[in-house]
Amino acid sequence: MKKTLLINGKNYTVDVQENMPLLWAIRDVVGLTGTKFGCGVAQCGACSILVDGKLIKSCSTPVSYGVDKEIFTIEGTSENLEYLREAWNDGNVPQCGYCQSGQLIAATALLDTVQNPTDEDINKAMSDNICRCGTYTRIRKAIHKAVELKNNNS
Amino acid sequence: MSSIQKVDRRDFMKLFGLASAGVILGCNVGADSKIYLPKVKVAFSPNLFIQLNKDGSIILMASRSEMGQGIRTSLASAIADELEADWKYITVKQATGNAKYGNQNTDGSRSVRTLLEPMRKMGATAKQMLVSAASKRWNISQSDCKAENHFVINLKTKEKIFYGDLVDEASNQEVPTEDKLTLKETKDFKYIGKKLPSIDLKDFTHGTATYGIDVRIPNMKFAAIARCPVTFGSVKSFNDSSAKKIVGVEKIFKIDRKKPGIGQQFYGCLGGVAVIANNTWSAFQGKLELDIEWDFGENQSFNSDSFKEKLTKRIQENGKVVPGSKGDVFNAFEIANQTLEATYHVPFLVHAPMEVPNATAWYQKDKIEVWAPVQDPQTARAELATFFDIPLENITINVTFLGGGFGRKSKSDFVVEAVTISKEINAPVQVVWTREDDIKHSFYHATSIQYLKAGIQSDGKVNAWLQRVALPSIVSSFKPMSDYASGLELNQGFTNNPYNLENFRLENVKAEAHLRIGWLRSVVHIHSGFGNNSFVDELAFTAKKDPVQFHLDLIGKDRIIKGRSNYPYNSKRMKNVLQNTAKIANWGKELPKNHGIGIAIHYSFYSYVATAVEVSMNNGKVKVENIWTTIDCGLVLNKDNVINQLEGAAIFGMSLALFGKVTTKDGAVEQNNFFDYQMTRMKDAPNITIDIIDNINEKPTGVGEPGVPVIAPAICNAIFNTTGKRYRSLPLIDEGLV
Numbered sequence: 001m002k003k004t005l006l007i008n009g010k011n012y013t014v015d016v017q018e019n020m021p022l023l024w025a026i027r028d029v030v031g032l033t034g035t036k037f038g039c040g041v042a043q044c045g046a047c048s049i050l051v052d053g054k055l056i057k058s059c060s061t062p063v064s065y066g067v068d069k070e071i072f073t074i075e076g077t078s079e080n081l082e083y084l085r086e087a088w089n090d091g092n093v094p095q096c097g098y099c100q101s102g103q104l105i106a107a108t109a110l111l112d113t114v115q116n117p118t119d120e121d122i123n124k125a126m127s128d129n130i131c132r133c134g135t136y137t138r139i140r141k142a143i144h145k146a147v148e149l150k151n152n153n154s
Numbered sequence: 155m156s157s158i159q160k161v162d163r164r165d166f167m168k169l170f171g172l173a174s175a176g177v178i179l180g181c182n183v184g185a186d187s188k189i190y191l192p193k194v195k196v197a198f199s200p201n202l203f204i205q206l207n208k209d210g211s212i213i214l215m216a217s218r219s220e221m222g223q224g225i226r227t228s229l230a231s232a233i234a235d236e237l238e239a240d241w242k243y244i245t246v247k248q249a250t251g252n253a254k255y256g257n258q259n260t261d262g263s264r265s266v267r268t269l270l271e272p273m274r275k276m277g278a279t280a281k282q283m284l285v286s287a288a289s290k291r292w293n294i295s296q297s298d299c300k301a302e303n304h305f306v307i308n309l310k311t312k313e314k315i316f317y318g319d320l321v322d323e324a325s326n327q328e329v330p331t332e333d334k335l336t337l338k339e340t341k342d343f344k345y346i347g348k349k350l351p352s353i354d355l356k357d358f359t360h361g362t363a364t365y366g367i368d369v370r371i372p373n374m375k376f377a378a379i380a381r382c383p384v385t386f387g388s389v390k391s392f393n394d395s396s397a398k399k400i401v402g403v404e405k406i407f408k409i410d411r412k413k414p415g416i417g418q419q420f421y422g423c424l425g426g427v428a429v430i431a432n433n434t435w436s437a438f439q440g441k442l443e444l445d446i447e448w449d450f451g452e453n454q455s456f457n458s459d460s461f462k463e464k465l466t467k468r469i470q471e472n473g474k475v476v477p478g479s480k481g482d483v484f485n486a487f488e489i490a491n492q493t494l495e496a497t498y499h500v501p502f503l504v505h506a507p508m509e510v511p512n513a514t515a516w517y518q519k520d521k522i523e524v525w526a527p528v529q530d531p532q533t534a535r536a537e538l539a540t541f542f543d544i545p546l547e548n549i550t551i552n553v554t555f556l557g558g559g560f561g562r563k564s565k566s567d568f569v570v571e572a573v574t575i576s577k578e579i580n581a582p583v584q585v586v587w588t589r590e591d592d593i594k595h596s597f598y599h600a601t602s603i604q605y606l607k608a609g610i611q612s613d614g615k616v617n618a619w620l621q622r623v624a625l626p627s628i629v630s631s632f633k634p635m636s637d638y639a640s641g642l643e644l645n646q647g648f649t650n651n652p653y654n655l656e657n658f659r660l661e662n663v664k665a666e667a668h669l670r671i672g673w674l675r676s677v678v679h680i681h682s683g684f685g686n687n688s689f690v691d692e693l694a695f696t697a698k699k700d701p702v703q704f705h706l707d708l709i710g711k712d713r714i715i716k717g718r719s720n721y722p723y724n725s726k727r728m729k730n731v732l733q734n735t736a737k738i739a740n741w742g743k744e745l746p747k748n749h750g751i752g753i754a755i756h757y758s759f760y761s762y763v764a765t766a767v768e769v770s771m772n773n774g775k776v777k778v779e780n781i782w783t784t785i786d787c788g789l790v791l792n793k794d795n796v797i798n799q800l801e802g803a804a805i806f807g808m809s810l811a812l813f814g815k816v817t818t819k820d821g822a823v824e825q826n827n828f829f830d831y832q833m834t835r836m837k838d839a840p841n842i843t844i845d846i847i848d849n850i851n852e853k854p855t856g857v858g859e860p861g862v863p864v865i866a867p868a869i870c871n872a873i874f875n876t877t878g879k880r881y882r883s884l885p886l887i888d889e890g891l892v
Contacts, residue, residue, distance in 0.1 A: 016433075017401050024435035028376065033368035034361020036557070038508050039589040040438070043828035046508055074361035085359045092351040092794050095802055096222030097358030098365060098508040098557030126836040130828060132508045132558045133222045134805025136839035138798070 003067045007032065008076035014063070022066050023047045023058035026073065034074035034101050038130070045129030048102035048109075049073050055109035057128075072108075074101035080111040080146070083153075087146035095133035103129050107143050116147055204233060204280050210304060210318030212239055216246050217255040218265045219529050220354070221507075221559035222802070223858045224795035225265050227353045229273050231345040231792055236277030236338060239317070240304035241345065246353055251531020251551030260529040261564050261673070263759040263856025266791050270854050278337055282330045287323035288315050340789070340850045347850060349794035354555075366527035366554045367586060369514040374582040375404065377575050378437035381426040381595050384450040384821035385669050386411065392427050397443035402436025403429060406444070409574050412541050419632055420537040423570040424595060430579055434586050441588075454821040456668035458502065458601065465603040465624040465665055469497060473622045473661030474638065478649040481657030483609075486618030490609025494696050498606070498685045499883040502816035503599035505674050506831060509557020510592045515572035516582035521548040526569050527556040534566035538573055560806075561673040565597050593831050594823040597672025598816055600626045600665075604685040609657075614697035616708060618657040623648055625681060630667035637664050639678070647682025647863070650717070652728045652757045653690075654710025668821065675806060676862035679758040683863025684870075687754035688882065691871040701753050701871065702736045709755075721760040721855060728757060731784040731847060732764040738845055739766035739782040745876075748772065749779065752871025754864040759856025761787040762847075765804075767868035768840075771876055776891045778808055778840040778869060783861055785844070788852035797844045800861040804842050807865020808834045812892050815885050832887070 002015045007030060014029045026032050026049070035058060038046030042057035049058045050072035051065065072078070084107050087093075094100045103126070110117055110125040117125070122140050131139070205213040214233055216226045226246045234244050249255050257268075281301045288306035289296045292313070300307045305314040340347075357363035382388060394406040411425035429440035487493050513526035522544055528534050531551040539546045556563055572585040587595075602625035609618040627643060629636040639662055641649075648660055674680070694704035706729055715723045732755050735741075745751060748771045755764045768780040781804045790796050813832035817824045825831040870881045873891070881889055 017436075020433075020435050024433055028433035028435070031370065032361075033364075033370070036365075036508070037367060037434070037510070037586070039828050041589070041827050041829070044508065088359050089351060089355050092349075092355070092798065094222075094352060094355065094358040095224070095798060096220075096508070096556060096558045097354065097363050098555075100358050101361045104359060123837040128835075130508065130833045130835060132506060132560070132806070132809075132833065134802035134834070134839075135798070136805060136834075136836045137801055137842050139836070140839070 003063065005030065005063070005066055005071060006069070007071040008073060016063055018064045019062045021059050022049065022056070022061050022063050022071070025063040026058065032073055032075050036098055036101055038099065044099070045102045045106060046099050048105040048129065050105060050109060053112060055106060074105060078108060080150070081108045083146040083150045084108060084111065084142070086149055087142040090145055091138050091142040093135050093138040093142050095135055099129060099131045103131065103139055107139070107146070110143065111146065117143060204237070204276055206280065206317060206321060206324070208318045208321045210243050210316060211245060212243050214244060214246050215249045217249045217258050218269070219258070219260040219531070219553055219556055219559065220248070221260065221529065221556035221563065223799060224352055224792060225260070227350055228266055228791045228795060229269060230353055231350050232270055232273040233277035235343055235345040236274045237281045238301040238303060241350070243304060244353065248553050251528070251535045251553060253532060258530065258532050259564070260559070261561060263859045266854050267760070267856065270791060274337055275335060278335050279330060282335065283324045283327040284317055284320050286327045287320045291315070291323060347790050347793060350792050351794070363555045365509050365557045366514065366525065367509055367512045367557070369525040369554060369584065371514060371516065371582040374514065374584055375430050375432065375579060376434045376437045377428050377430050377572070377583050377585045378441040378588065379409070379426045379428050379571060379585065379591070380441045380444050380446055381424045381591065382448045382450065383594065383823070384448070385453045386424070387451040387454070387821070388425060388449045389427055390447040390449045392447065393445040397429060397440040400436055400440045400443060402431045402433050403440040404432060405430040405579060406440065407578060409571070409578070412570055412574070414537070414632070416633060418540070419533065420540065421565045421567040421570065422537070422541070423567045423574065428575050430575065430583065437586070438588055450821060453668045456818050456821045458817040461668070462499065462601070462603065465663070466497060468663050469603045469605040469622050469624050473663035476644055476649060476660040476662050479659040481618070483618040483620045483657045483659040486657040487607070487609045490617050491612040492696065493607060493609050494693060495605070495607045496689055496692055496882060498604045498688060500602045500681050500684055501814065501884060502601045502669065503674055503810055503814045504593055504596045504816050504831065505560040505562035506592060506833070507556070507558025507560055507562055510587040510589060511562065511568040512584060512586045513569040513572035514582065514584040515569065515576040517542070517573055517577040520544060522573055523550045523552070524569055524573065525552045525554055526572070527554050527559070527563055528566055528569060529556065529559045529564040530566065534569045537566060537570060541570060542573060542577070560675040561677070562596060565672055589827045593816070593825050593827060597631060597670045599674035599680065600628070600671050602681040604681065606685060606689045608689070608693055610693060610697050614699050616655065616693060619653070619655045620659045621648065621685070622661040622663050623681070624663035624665040625678070626665045626667035626671050628671050628673055631671050637666050638662050639665070643678045646678035647686065647756065647758060648678070650723065650757070651682065651686050652723070652725065652755060653708045654713065654725070669818070676758060676859040679756060679859070679863040680810065680866070683754065683756045684867050684884070687756070687864065687867030688870055691752065691867070691874065692880065695874070702732065702741055705732055705753065705755055719760070721853065723757060727762045727786045728755060731755070731762045731786050734784040734845055734847065735764040735766050735782050738784070738843055739768070739780070741766060746770070748876060750872040750874070750876025752868045752873070752875055754868040754871065756860065756863045758860045758863060761785055761855040761857065761860040763860045763864055765864035765868045767865070767872045769869060769872040769876065771873070774890065776869070776873055776886060778838065780841045780843070781865070782843045783845070783864070784847060785857070785860065786847035786849050787855045787857050787860070789850050789854045790846055791854060793846060796846055796857050799857050800844045801842045803859070803861025804865055805834045805839060807862045808838065808869070811866035811869045811884060812886050815888065
């Protein structure tokens, strides 16, 4: 099936099976490898992306779902993601870094919907994303910091 | 310094393919910290490099794998400090697997311990050559020059020369001999001991860091392998008719197990049926469609439950007495006021790094190139040379970023698989394990059963300690019939516990391996840390003593035990971290209702750690509220990185305490993925406070692992503190506590 995927504002034509998960279309066919494979069954969040602004586990979402929609991955940029990146740098969050694409995308989805999240909001929004290195407390702090950076700048 | 020399430029170019410009230095680091002299200058084999370019940029070659422990940043900071470099000019390039770099095996929490001094000397050498070059240009004495933040300053005229502008002249300076090399005083450190962010942050936050699984080679294929559910089982026959129908699947064939020779420290590979496709997903799908008849082999009757029972029974009997036992525990039990016995259990565990095992390989006639997330590239290279009969020098192992390692990626079985397939299909190929493959076919952290018995005198002092340990040995992965834990394993917290015991007897009990056994972050210390700290807490309660005070008494008087290493155990440092943790945890404070606090100490990888954990209990479920850890790891290279590692160790320790468990039925691992091999998640993450003892005059010791062994026992001790219930078997999810 030949379809066009709009990823981070750019069109990519892919020729894949309709039921191929978006993750593999993005990684193996389009060639954007920032979105990670972690479990294949929507349990770890490493493959998190936004589709029309909605947080999606791309390993368990067929490519057909992404057609005619706006796909956003870690290679993209948005206001909230940039504040989060700055906060991630500030807090020296990553260890191995592998899950951080998914963490940043999940955090972007959170800030896109909740302006000033509480710890409880963060726990709820970020618990689909496993970090085996255990950077959770830094991620929590960094999300608060991103809000602070944003508020100071507006 | 004779061991640091200018590198022959052609040799350098050939080896590393870097742009040829500027001052390039190499130094030779042998096993551990011993520096030896290169015999012939022309054939000099460098292993670590500084390249200073005319634009001022400095490229450093990292010889150890980056898997989240921050080693690229740590090693770079040591060089940059002595070099008086400006941090913004530093970039790091990852070295390929090659003995020219000395030992590259990234495990044992030893990279900083063994490489700090050589790295500092590299930096100091480069700095001295730059100063020498500047002094000649100004025609002044070197003592009138000072290197500072990427410039050499003329102290008389205050003139400055940028490092990049000294490249040509510096290249012509004599390499200073060791006696002319001055290292900085600790008080003058600019980067060492400070908080430095990871040098790879930008790539990590933009998805641009290349992990093994991200490697893309033109015309490469993707492969998945169906492996026998039972360890070392083999393929009898298979039907691939429906697998072949999957779009994207190109080829399916059987691969044989590659078995290392006895005594070879190799991993080989398990064999199975390989599905080759033009994308990862099709390979995964094809694998699921295979219909395979297995010969399950010798391990098909292995049930972890009955194995646990078997070991629990054996542990009640005698084992082999381990050297280091002393006094007469049995007599001491007789004269003790009371005795206490307990049996502890730790299940099999698996590493489950977020990046699954994977490797990309290209076998071409007489050479092999590999791109892979490996902790030990030299062993991978050596085993490829052996299995494929290709000369070592024709094998290149490119080390990518590791999406977590935790010991799993020390074992290069996935590399052997990729090369096997590439050879068969005559094309570059990436083998990717599914998460299920990772959980079901690992080199597992061993299960253990321990029996402990101690005598308590009327004054509450412990007068005897008997400990029997049964755990399948890592050695079994290299040498069949290794049915007892090795000395190296028992020296991880069993023979060398931190306590001052007059009568001590350690017994080693038989435990056969029916799975591939490997090492996982902090290794046997997980067992010794859990058994020792749980039991000491039980003893304290029995003796009606405060656990912190009881621990302090048990550590006993100030003493230094030399041991066989250059890192003597100092009981004072052990007590110091314990007292510090008690202080920062406000030990003894009144706790909210249903809250409990527990303490644990451990000495591992030559570092001293004490952790206090506060839990709350709600409707029979445990929640970890706070973790306070103190570490004394000697001189700290990168403070924030140490904190990060210990925060991570707390979460890693929580995962194994609460959820970690691999079980087998009829030889096959029962767990599948993160839904039944669970992890600590954000909602479970407590407040974590890390305190580092500033011990700048002690040698640096391990950081990546020492924070793990204390967590599980501290949690169990905290639960006991509030509920009065003692949990002696992990994980706690099995006890209904999660």
